[in-house]
Amino acid sequence: MKFAEIFEAVIIALNSIRANKMRSLLASLGVVIGISVVIIMGWVLTALDDVLAETFSMMGADAMTVSKWDWSGGKKWEEVMARKAITYQQAEKFCEKIKSAEVATPYISNGGTIKYKTNKIESMVSVSGTKSEYGLTSSGEVSQGRYFNKSEEHVSSNVVVIGHGINELLFPENDALGKTIKVNGYKFVVIGVIKKQGTAMMDFMDNQVFIPLGAYSGMFGISGRSFSIIVKAGSKEKMDEVRLETEGIMRSVRNIKPGAESDFSINESKTFEETFAKIQTYVWGVGIGMTSLSFLVGIIGIMNIMFVAVAERTKEIGIRKALGAPRRSIMVQFIVEATTLCVAGSILSLIFCSGLVFAVATIAPKYIPELSFLSPVMPLKLFIVATFVSVCVGLLAGLIPAYRAAKLDVVDSLRSD
């Protein structure tokens, strides 16, 4: 097959599209919709994937959290609820015993309200009581100021380290350090701001404040509440060793008989990742399903119009064959025509989607801040995928009509009108 032959066929195809503008548009509507669905889905999902990947990397792949609660979603809710709380004494004992970890420190959280002058945040704020070692983990890393130290911890100073999100809300001028805010009505001095942790999907990570454990205990009390322990392995490679030791020590601290199931969970960002990966697969699966469906419709539309074209141009096919066109050439012509139709449709949807994507990404976040993860430009790979897919659809849709055209009897087609 020569390039000139295909080029010729493309010219013929473009002419016939121009001659039947409305019909061509309607025929390629399925493809236009299909490609648009692919692009929009791909755009949203890629953005989501990026956000999640970013979030996971920030949560620290070298740490784990021992907790009554299970993050993986794999455990039965009632079972987890029925677990006994991890007491402060148990948590402390664990932290003393563990050898392989770089840092191990207990913490406890509760919902609370935050107020600075007239700015008040009531929902979604998590107040955590921690020790000074918490500042050595990636969740406690500061971008401004410092984490509280041992002596502040011992005297239960009213100092607070605030999350990135809180900082943005209360101090738009970014001048939090040294200011006094009210946590559940008590005055605290801001001494540090935690580095941005989560992203749009996980902004609870950034809506936390950390106060010394003693101060927390004074405000909320700690008896009967369950502690969590953050365990920093120090490196990814040490995770397995640390996990093993953690499991062993925790079981002995909690007096679990050999063979009985552990009544606590060792959560890692990996557990999270796995849960999200599962969701992602479902979402992509649904997306691919929808897309296949719209492409099926697209293929049928194009195929139908190609059958019409073959019927209309039977005489022309007869003439071409009488003058020596081989079957291949007739096939190429109709396949190229179907493909041209699809590619034209995909160009149409690319233009449409680029506009839509730009508009949505620039306007929507103004009203729904959670959508700020959307990017106003489409990834290049989507363009390539869309073009590739439309070419495939064209080839598929054109095949049968083209074959029928190529097999037409010369004398019969010459006689037709």
Next chain:
Amino acid sequence: MEKEVIINIENIAKIYRMGEEKVYALRNVSLNISKNEYVAIMGPSGSGKSTLMNILGCLDTPSFGKYLFTNQDVNEMTDNELAAIRNKEIGFVFQTFNLLPRSNALKNVELPLVYSGVKAARREEMAIKALEDVSLADRMLHRPNELSGGQRQRVAIARALITTPSIILADEPTGNLDSKTSIEIMKLFHDLWIKGNTIILVTHEEDIAKYAHRIIRLRDGLIESDKPNENPKTNFNV
């Protein structure tokens, strides 16, 4: 000197099945045609003239019988080999012209060259020359519906000649033309014959047939007579 035989058919038949019924378009036809012959095929409507022409032109294959085209067995050829023969060896002229309606005269004449793989620039050059030969250089960019019947047939003839085939087949080429235009077309055929081409034409007009040097008459799918025309007409004045 005995001329080289380019068409040799023996006992060919063409049968169409219409449900239960069989239609014998050709019953039993045998025929030799040599290089540079000028043959007219005549006969009443439905006698099988077009069927015979289509078989001779490799547009169709016989139901029975043998056909050797320049000593090659047509029955043995594949679809693509037949297409190549039609492209290079045969120039077909139809009663209804069979031009592509959406292409101009130039593109129509170029078409066979597309399938013989001639480059675009060369194609155009050759097509312009061919249109000049039928005195249509000034109508090159016109579409068929902007041309008269005679002009259309001349475009069709230019197209048939573009690949310099050795044999011209014309099925009632003057059937849709008035007598003056018909004679112009016959002049073109005459000139081609002088140049050494082989010409076979179907007609039901005695006046047209008189230009040929051999007249074959068909009736009910059989050859009724096959006689030389001792006195072919060479007068092209109306």
